[in-house]
Amino acid sequence: MPDRLGAPLDVPVFERLALIGFGLIGSSLARVARQKNLARRIVAIDASDTVRARVTELGLADTVTGDLVAGVRDADAIILCVPVGVCGEVAEAMRAGLKPGAIVSDVGSVKGSIVTQVAPHLPEGVHFVPAHPVAGTEQSGPDAGFPTLFLNRWCIITPPEGQDPAAIAKIRAFWEGAGSMVEEMSPAHHDLVLAITSHLPHLIAYNIVGTAADLEAVTQSEVIKFSAGGFRDFTRIAASDPTMWRDVFLNNKDAVLEMLGRFTEDLSALQRAIRYGDGEALFNHFTRTRAIRRSIIEIGQDSAAPDFGRQPKTDKDQ
Amino acid sequence: MPDRLGAPLDVPVFERLALIGFGLIGSSLARVARQKNLARRIVAIDASDTVRARVTELGLADTVTGDLVAGVRDADAIILCVPVGVCGEVAEAMRAGLKPGAIVSDVGSVKGSIVTQVAPHLPEGVHFVPAHPVAGTEQSGPDAGFPTLFLNRWCIITPPEGQDPAAIAKIRAFWEGAGSMVEEMSPAHHDLVLAITSHLPHLIAYNIVGTAADLEAVTQSEVIKFSAGGFRDFTRIAASDPTMWRDVFLNNKDAVLEMLGRFTEDLSALQRAIRYGDGEALFNHFTRTRAIRRSIIEIGQDSAAPDFGRQPKTDKDQ
Numbered sequence: 001m002p003d004r005l006g007a008p009l010d011v012p013v014f015e016r017l018a019l020i021g022f023g024l025i026g027s028s029l030a031r032v033a034r035q036k037n038l039a040r041r042i043v044a045i046d047a048s049d050t051v052r053a054r055v056t057e058l059g060l061a062d063t064v065t066g067d068l069v070a071g072v073r074d075a076d077a078i079i080l081c082v083p084v085g086v087c088g089e090v091a092e093a094m095r096a097g098l099k100p101g102a103i104v105s106d107v108g109s110v111k112g113s114i115v116t117q118v119a120p121h122l123p124e125g126v127h128f129v130p131a132h133p134v135a136g137t138e139q140s141g142p143d144a145g146f147p148t149l150f151l152n153r154w155c156i157i158t159p160p161e162g163q164d165p166a167a168i169a170k171i172r173a174f175w176e177g178a179g180s181m182v183e184e185m186s187p188a189h190h191d192l193v194l195a196i197t198s199h200l201p202h203l204i205a206y207n208i209v210g211t212a213a214d215l216e217a218v219t220q221s222e223v224i225k226f227s228a229g230g231f232r233d234f235t236r237i238a239a240s241d242p243t244m245w246r247d248v249f250l251n252n253k254d255a256v257l258e259m260l261g262r263f264t265e266d267l268s269a270l271q272r273a274i275r276y277g278d279g280e281a282l283f284n285h286f287t288r289t290r291a292i293r294r295s296i297i298e299i300g301q302d303s304a305a306p307d308f309g310r311q312p313k314t315d316k317d318q
Numbered sequence: 319m320p321d322r323l324g325a326p327l328d329v330p331v332f333e334r335l336a337l338i339g340f341g342l343i344g345s346s347l348a349r350v351a352r353q354k355n356l357a358r359r360i361v362a363i364d365a366s367d368t369v370r371a372r373v374t375e376l377g378l379a380d381t382v383t384g385d386l387v388a389g390v391r392d393a394d395a396i397i398l399c400v401p402v403g404v405c406g407e408v409a410e411a412m413r414a415g416l417k418p419g420a421i422v423s424d425v426g427s428v429k430g431s432i433v434t435q436v437a438p439h440l441p442e443g444v445h446f447v448p449a450h451p452v453a454g455t456e457q458s459g460p461d462a463g464f465p466t467l468f469l470n471r472w473c474i475i476t477p478p479e480g481q482d483p484a485a486i487a488k489i490r491a492f493w494e495g496a497g498s499m500v501e502e503m504s505p506a507h508h509d510l511v512l513a514i515t516s517h518l519p520h521l522i523a524y525n526i527v528g529t530a531a532d533l534e535a536v537t538q539s540e541v542i543k544f545s546a547g548g549f550r551d552f553t554r555i556a557a558s559d560p561t562m563w564r565d566v567f568l569n570n571k572d573a574v575l576e577m578l579g580r581f582t583e584d585l586s587a588l589q590r591a592i593r594y595g596d597g598e599a600l601f602n603h604f605t606r607t608r609a610i611r612r613s614i615i616e617i618g619q620d621s622a623a624p625d626f627g628r629q630p631k632t633d634k635d636q
Contacts, residue, residue, distance in 0.1 A: 137624030198547025229516025306455030
């Protein structure tokens with residue numbers, strides 16, 4: 001698997017790419033699009049004056065604007081990089097600027113709700129290919145982005161049935177150009193897969209950090225001091241953008257509640273094993289979870305370095 | 319805060335240090351004791367032929383033996399680095415070899431149960447200073463150890479009331495020599511602090527990985543492929559040693575059940591907010607958990623690198 005972005009494309013995938021929202025994902029897309037020549041011209045659209053000023057300073061786009069209609073005009077591709085909860089209103093607001101044949105896409109962590117929100121606002125002749133890059137860090141804002149964010153990560157696309165194959169191929173080429181591997185599935189299946197691999201882990205991490213903050217017998221400074229025993233990994237996930245995650249849970253309610261129900265049932269079984277001292281049940285459960293970790297490392301979706309390589313393993317044979 | 323082990327001590331803390339159990343912790347202790355001159359002679363004791371052969375190959379100790387009584391004979395310090403569940407029987411089995419004035423310690427993740435198990439087997443005149451280094455990785459065995467494992471990490475000691483101050487000072491000096499910061503508290507308070515900062519996070523991680531493995535609608539290969547959205551961090555924790563963790567839960571039952579009860583209550587509140595679409599409750603919860611992350615990074619107990627630095631942030635300004 002290549003660990004670097006390759007050479008720039010000879011011919012860009014898009015002539016004029018409009019990116020809406022310049023947080024971690026939008027600003028990373030602008031960086032890789034520039035570096036890999038994925039688009040001839042990049043238009044940055046953001047509602048915030050502060051963000052626009054910073055995007056200009058960083059030189060991330062050819063044009064920077066706060067005007068949605070003007071920003072998407074003449075673009076052959078428009079990618080929404082805003083929280084899931086506002087995609088509908090952004091689509092409605094930009095509608096008048098969309099040209100026939102343009103491709104609209106997004107990067108939202110939920111897909112069913114995006115389709116419901118966005119599709120009704122798109123005029124005849126505009127293509128719609130929703131996408132979700134399964135990549136990110138716990139940091140936010142235009143400074144947090146970097147061009148290799150999507151490298152060797154999966155991007156899931158969920159084109160509605162009957163969508164133009166040429167438009168799908170363009171979006172696929174764009175993400176492959178950014179270094180991603182692309183997989184196609186239905187919005188409903190996407191939402192189920194992500195509920196277990198991403199949404200539930202975030203919910204649980206947010207929850208345990210909250211539980212720890214509310215204790216009386218253990219002080220917060222003790223929780224912070226002795227966090228290296230496991231807790232700190234949860235705090236990283238629980239430091240993710242609150243707006244983004246609120247929208248994810250509001251927009252993928254059914255799948256998250258389904259996975260949460262299963263999680264709680266399983267946790268009750270472990271709780272019971274602890275209460276009645278059933279060491280065999282605990283040992284068996286703790287053994288079978290190791291195989292999944294091995295597979296994730298084998299396919300290159302995580303590093304095998306112990307403790308994520310936090311502690312450099314020097315003088316090992318000393 | 320220094321990021322390297324300092325110079326070796328002029329005078330070792332112990333003359334003859336016996337380490338029992340050569341997994342991640344025991345073998346790391348041997349490495350740092352050698353490198354920092356924390357002990358003049360190191361005796362390695364392990365019940366497994368394979369482990370002993372490997373310890374000899376790696377040259378981690380001056381003497382390697384499977385005989386507990388012979389191994390601890392003449393040692394002025396004996397540290398149990400075996401799973402919590404067998405500390406009692408190991409103490410009983412080594413008893414005949416302990417010399418008057420020797421200090422017995424351990425590295426167990428649970429302290430109340432260690433005191434109950436070990437103390438009754440120690441002869442008059444032998445000191446007992448239980449300790450718990452809050453450090454580790456998900457890897458196990460003598461090859462997994464490295465000398466900087468304890469550097470800048472906390473070590474909690476829980477000496478019984480009335481314990482000899484000189485013996486406590488020696489154990490403190492040993493851990494400080496290994497690069498740790500030492501804090502003293504009661505066994506009961508230790509068990510409560512660790513229940514939230516370490517034991518509950520492990521239980522939850524083991525649980526969600528199990529839940530994911532049992533799904534029918536989402537395949538295991540999908541879970542593995544799309545794990546970068548949060549799930550993979552849990553799999554790292556859930557790859558920890560099953561025997562060690564079974565013993566932790568069996569031996570810290572009350573504190574773990576108490577924390578688990580609080581966690582479940584809080585999770586029900588989040589579940590309810592999702593079900594009824596209460597975005598404000600979700601947003602508020604997700605916001606307050608960020609402050610704890612900031613504090614952990616400020617005091618140096620984790621790296622601020624996004625995503626644990628898994629993705630090198632190169633060409634950032636491109």
